[in-house]
Amino acid sequence: MPLPIPPPTADQDTLRKLIGLTHALSAERHLPRLYDRIIEAAQDFTHADGGTLYILEGQGVGQGLRFEVMRTLSLDIRAGGDSGQAIDLRPIPLWLDDGRPNHQNVCAHVWHQGTLVNIADAYEVEDFDFSGTRAFDRAMHYRTVSLLTLPLQNHAGDIIGILQLVNARVPGTDRVQAFDPAFEPLVLALASSAAVTLDKQQLLQGHKDLLDAFIRTIAQAIDAKSAHTSAHCQRVPVLTELIAQAACHADTGPLKDFDLDDEGWYELRVAAWLHDCGKLATPDSLLDKSTKLHALSDRIETVQARYAALIAQETAAAANQGDARLQARILQLREDCDFLARANIGGEFMRPEDQQRVRDIAAQSWTDHTGAIRPLLTAEEADMLCIARGTLNGEERQRINRHIDVTLQMLEAMPFPKTLARVPEYAGGHHEKVDGTGFPRGLTGDQMSWPARMMAIADIFEALTARDRPYKPPMPLSQALSILRDMRDRRHIDADLYTLFLESRVWDIYAREHLLPEQLDVQDPAAYR
Structure with missing residues (x-):
């Protein structure tokens, strides 16, 4: 100058x-x-x-x-x-x-x-x-x-x-x-x-502050789309940075040379905050699907109304015929209705015998107001109620998963400067698996950067331990670490990063700040190595 x-x-x-x-x-x-x-x-x-x-x-x-x-x-x-x-x-x-x-x-x-x-x-x-x-x-x-x-x-x-x-x-x-x-x-x-x-x-600095504010606004907008995933986009960056800090302090193993300068840290933060930006294009009805039968409203109420009509019909028929088995029949119908209401909530796993019970119920019928005989559950309702995990069926889950394609399209279209050039790769890899069976690109572990693999663990652990998912109670650390260990064994997440995550007690540091006291049921992580 x-x-x-x-x-x-x-x-x-x-x-x-x-x-x-x-x-x-x-x-x-x-x-x-x-x-x-x-x-x-x-x-x-x-x-x-x-x-x-x-x-x-x-x-x-x-x-x-x-x-x-x-x-x-x-x-x-x-x-x-x-x-x-x-x-x-x-x-x-x-x-x-x-x-x-x-x-x-x-x-x-x-x-x-x-x-x-x-x-x-x-x-x-x-x-x-x-x-x-x-x-x-x-x-x-x-x-x-x-x-x-x-x-x-x-x-x-x-x-x-x-x-x-x-x-x-x-x-x-x-x-x-x-x-x-x-x-x-x-x-x-x-x-x-x-x-x-x-x-x-x-x-x-002003441009950087503006970019930061814009990024956080996008993350808050994504979280605001659904009360059931609120703060996910804000908590994943916390976990990602905790894992990266542990990696920077590693003095042995494959991560001993890993380090981030100021620009590297900023690049990682931007990627973590934007990792789910593609969800802006995901329909709210999917993001906010709190039960298996939820659409514009929860259709379990329609099923319950059928049961009310069926119980009334059974009661009237028994009164005319003097059926002594009425009370047992009504009790069974009420138990089935309550069972369907529980199945509608979803969870981490639905037993095969419960799925069969749904199909048995679907084979039953009731008489509508026109006198027509109708199935107690439609084929779609039965399929939905048999969803084994969560509240989404296969097609809905694929539509949700397409958010990562949109994320990559959005980020790769942005003119990031040289110092942020790896943001798309970091953010776009959080659903990849080290064995190559993940999405959207089916990358293997050696094709992914360390930060992308870190973000994958952060995304999974946050989702497992989140306390605001309607289809499951807050998962305790013991269960979340068991699932992560199994994913390590199946080569879905990086084994070295899982060891770092466990041994450096990233899970514990995060849990004490972001989880409920009743979720903190692990002191010694030895059982999860």
Whole structure:
């Protein structure tokens, strides 16, 4: 990026130092570290003992200068930026209560004027209010002398922050001196370079924040389509990251070299949040199918109405004929009706003898209001009530499974940057199996990345332990881990990742935060190895 032409007095070493600092700033991608680099570079360049970076925030008369980084070398103060130490100070207001520009504070004044202010001794200046500076000095047994306050002006001419340097020191000593005016053009050049870099990074961060918000909105929209899978799209990212963290800490086995940098972590998070985005195209009637006979309404009520009519018919017939077996017959009909209501709810497994009982009931008949003889269950109702697992039949499950095809179509159509290029592969692989029998592409384990295999385990474990599925009670950890172990044995999930999941107690960490107390029935995972 271009730099202002330095004054003739600047030597070649100074120029090289300035160019080196500029390049170092422009190479920094992490915003908090960039804040730190700006302060460090300015202090190093001017031999300043202290420095504060302020960033513009707010709109209109509510604008202010937020304390972003504070450093004082002699007091060993380092706060804000990437330090992990928060700055608990109110922003400097840029406007007074009556709406006039704030020229009382030197930083606010520099923002309004757009020019630097070089003060030789803060205690001898009456143009600005330095009461806060004096209070700091008294509390810290410090003495603020020289101040250099500069605007951070971007390429569009907007001032996006203020840089204030404190107490220039004579090189090699602790003696404080005024900031040399001859260096002002160079410091302004550094500030300008920092502002352009900072503006670019803030713009990138803004785009990233917008993408994050958009992604989370999509996930929330998917979860909102069905109360019975609510928060699934929010919990799978939690599990995926827990597994990835365990993999990053592995020091033996095939995952010992697995690692993620900042960009890799972000790529994984985006994929995890978007892994079910194709469900936006799935009919709500399928996502929200809470019982086997549910369509626009639960058709079990129609079946129950038939039973009510049949019981009334049987009662009338018995009264006319004096049938002594009436009570036993009515009891049997009521038991059958209750059984069908239970079968309609669904579950993890339906016994063959229960399926046969449904078919036996379907062979019975009743008389409708026209006098026509009708089957007690239609063929479709009988087939639905015999669904062995969950509430979906084969065709409905295939329609649900097609969401992964839509997910891939949506994600592969998006112009992801290079740093997010693997999002479609990560998100699109969570229904693949390591033996190649999964969908949509039938990939084998060695054709899948580690993150895609991690997401598959996360998706399964969340679904097994979810506490809001209408067709099953909240599954305890013992049952969920048994199912995962069996899937490992059948080569449906990656064996090494299952071992990592078990041994690093990812299941336990997740369960304590997201499951009900009654689900936490495992302490020692040895039985599930």
